[in-house]
Amino acid sequence: MAKEKKLVEAITSMDQDFTQWYTDVVKKAELIDYSSVRGCMIIKPYGYAIWELIQKQLDQRFKDTGHENVYMPMFIPESLLQKEKDHVEGFAPEVAWVTHGGSDKLTERLCVRPTSETLFCDHYANIIQSYRDLPKLYNQWCSVVRWEKTTRPFLRSLEFLWQEGHTAHATAEEAEEETIKMLNVYAEFCENVLAIPMVKGQKTEKEKFAGAKATYTIESLMHDGKALQSGTTHNFGDGFAKAFGIQYTDKENKLQYVHQTSWGMTTRLIGAVIMVHGDDSGLVLPPSIAPIEVIIVPIMQKKEGVLEKAAELKTALSKIARVKVDDSDKSPGWKFAEYEMKGVPVRVEIGPKDIENNQAVIVRRDTREKTIVALDQLEKEVKELLEKMQIDLLNKALTHRNEHTYGATNMDEFTKIVDETPGFIKAMWCGDEACENAIKEQTGATARCMPFEQENVGTTCVSCGEPAKSLVYWGRSY
């Protein structure tokens, strides 16, 4: 048990230094490693396996809602990036520029895509002619680059992996419907797969995407009370269509502009999982995205029959979950700590005494609750436990968020919450960007969203005292 202690002690405690705890977990759970390229991370096998499980389940949802995957070039010619003026203003300051191919200087600079609206628009202008060509419901999985000054693994990096949906529709109504539909797909995925509850709402003008008419967002609350923007969907109206000339002839043979949307989620979701479910022993993974759902640890594995029994249990449990036996020569204590660090949801211990009694010990990662289970009940019990953990993790996160969501009716209350009990702050807003800026300056909190579920936390703007237009969720954020 000495080694186990040592390994656990190697992580900074969450309450002591949350930032350091996070960095410790991403390294020690072997999710990422740093590379020689500033701000670019290496996603290691265990981290990438989590991403593959996220991708697979998200991709299925995209296909189920009629979307098709495509692949666009990673380069955008400078002239193409400049076609939509809000968009280029938003992104030009943070793109990487390719100026040479081999030893030749390029006649036009190419940027590495920070996002691909301009490429999709260029393509849509070519392939959309008639109302029969609509809607176009495309998605792509790729990496994008944004030249960030400060970076953190998964949360903010120069290069990150994501999916970007880009759709074109005949009418404004259809585009708006798509934008909301995909926000709901995102929220449902986060709740049921990642076990993270989301607040759904609209971004303010100040916070919306460069070039969008409206941006919708799902916002989650991390363990330390900071908010994380977890996914966004954008309704472009016909702004990009006008800039790129994307027109179709309608049923009356009249030329119309299309209405477009885009939406994206990224490897940042892995950061959310870490910061919502993790604890001082490391990662805690919801079973749905755990590369190993069940780790079998043989006890006194040199005794006759133990490894055979462990292998037998693996075969049985593999029917219902992703299972691994660790039969390495490390001590059981080391293994317990190792797989706790990696957030494996369920541990099964099997030793000579267990075999004698026809039983196994099962331990759940989140509560550390131990149960002794008869071997003929193991498959059923583990299955139920995995299902229960998935739900319990969501409920625990929901309770945490509810306990850390506060109402504020004046700036004194607001500031006190930000300083003393960080979390979501519900406060009324007049709709004026000046107040949004003032709040940010005073408290560091930004408008996370105007939630779809509006309530009254007073009637006047928390900042200026003028009549309020809407409720806003505020918070410091990643």
Next chain:
Amino acid sequence: MAKEKKLVEAITSMDQDFTQWYTDVVKKAELIDYSSVRGCMIIKPYGYAIWELIQKQLDQRFKDTGHENVYMPMFIPESLLQKEKDHVEGFAPEVAWVTHGGSDKLTERLCVRPTSETLFCDHYANIIQSYRDLPKLYNQWCSVVRWEKTTRPFLRSLEFLWQEGHTAHATAEEAEEETIKMLNVYAEFCENVLAIPMVKGQKTEKEKFAGAKATYTIESLMHDGKALQSGTTHNFGDGFAKAFGIQYTDKENKLQYVHQTSWGMTTRLIGAVIMVHGDDSGLVLPPSIAPIEVIIVPIMQKKEGVLEKAAELKTALSKIARVKVDDSDKSPGWKFAEYEMKGVPVRVEIGPKDIENNQAVIVRRDTREKTIVALDQLEKEVKELLEKMQIDLLNKALTHRNEHTYGATNMDEFTKIVDETPGFIKAMWCGDEACENAIKEQTGATARCMPFEQENVGTTCVSCGEPAKSLVYWGRSY
């Protein structure tokens, strides 16, 4: 049927102009579109769906052989690229250089990865310490960039999608074993999934990968008699390990260099499928990678019960294959031509008369053979037909390759074959690069590989007449 004819006539015939035929097929089967970025293609939904099926089946083979997926940064600092001298010489002339991030000039240029040996080596130097850390069996799926002067969809483009395996081993023997093992995985995949037979062999010194000790290759023969390098595996020995300082302590506590390999296959495989199986009506897809394996075309679909029956057949057939019903208002003739162009393996026609007779018409894409099948036998018959087509396509390609593989014992014979009956040329070689160069200059043919299955086609070098060292497959290539 007028429309069907028109659609088919829109493609150039293979025999008339193979290059134009290829371009017509990639466009009209909706595999790709051109983009605003020179040499970069847009992979459209149908083309990308083929790639997803390739990825899925290849990835499963990598996992079954113990490999793990990771993700490395897309940028390589110039100093890192330069660490292995043969490697930088090979790739520096064809990389894209990033010189600016936002408005700031970078202190060191970054190239967009043309391949990621240097990044993996840098990472391995950090994470490999002991023999316990070996082997490392990593793979990544990503896009890479090579600044090619002339480009063709799938076959040669500035950016392409691929997988790159990178492994590190304790001994030279293990590295060699891995290199051959993955070549065999590639060949088995190409034969059983893509239905393309492969010649396995070793590249000559001249043709091997920049920085490798040995490169192995699988080579296939296209319909026009040109060769296509379809996948390569490289044994690096300890060359990269020495350049990057990748050392481990062995069981005797002595410092040793690791031995490394890399191996890759790309979206070029889709080009191979087109050029091996396609015909004058368009694409012909092996069922294993067909996004739609069965297209159901309702005949006289406005008649009562036809669409209902088509939907019923779809439900039944979906148990055994990827199935689509085209119930659009296009004519059956248009639909026949459309799905022939897209290479859908099996067409099922169902109309009022068929329903009356409790039957359907099934047509296979490759031979166009029509069969009338009783509805209660449809599922079984279609399943068998798909399996049969998969095998028949491989056999047909094998026959074509055998009929276009020739022996040459002197340069007259060699030149005559290249000019008049293009295909693989088996000819002996002395091992001297001067002869390899002379042959290329005289005929345009390059050494495709020294096949593992050596034979004697004479005893002297086809070029210089000196004693031969090995049999070589020669050919003009893509």
